[in-house]
Amino acid sequence: MSQQIENTLVIEAYQAIAEEILAFVGENSWDEAGATYEIFGKMISSTWWSKYNSELDRLGSDIPRDVSKLAKEKIFFLRKHLLDLTGDRIWGLTFTLYPTGKFNIQYDYNKPKDYEETDYS
Known part of the structure; x- marks a missing residue:
């Protein structure tokens, strides 16, 4: 896959997550x-x-539901993309969005202590 396509897919993932957060905020001030x-x-x-x-x-x-489903699909994409890119699996992420459109994303690479892969696969 070309770097340009990968970048586009990552941007689409970030947009889907932002859309889910905006849906949550709704008409509220923030x-x-x-x-x-x-x-x-x-x-x-x-x-x-x-x-x-x-x-x-x-x-x-x-x-x-469709907004939430798309965000989840894109998060799974990010998990695979980062694993392929770095060799490290993410176990979580925190996405903070600002009204200007800027955002911050933090990835969590720490496996939960009691997590068994067979429990959820």
Whole structure:
């Protein structure tokens, strides 16, 4: 796969995650919003949040199923892409989005202590 195609697929993954966060925020005012994902074999655990005037809010709008499904597919893509690229598997990521469109993404390479790959594969 060419570098340009890989870059496009990574950007599409980031856009899908951002869309899920925006769906969660809905019409609420926000200064930053984000999601934390734990990535298991075939399952992803997600938590979303937003901040406005430094106040944390974990209640948001319902996320449409198709938006959530696409974000999860793209997160699985990122897991495989980073494994292929670096040889290291990500076990989670935190994506923070700002109203300007800028974002920060942090990958978690630490395997959960009690995780057994056979439990979720």
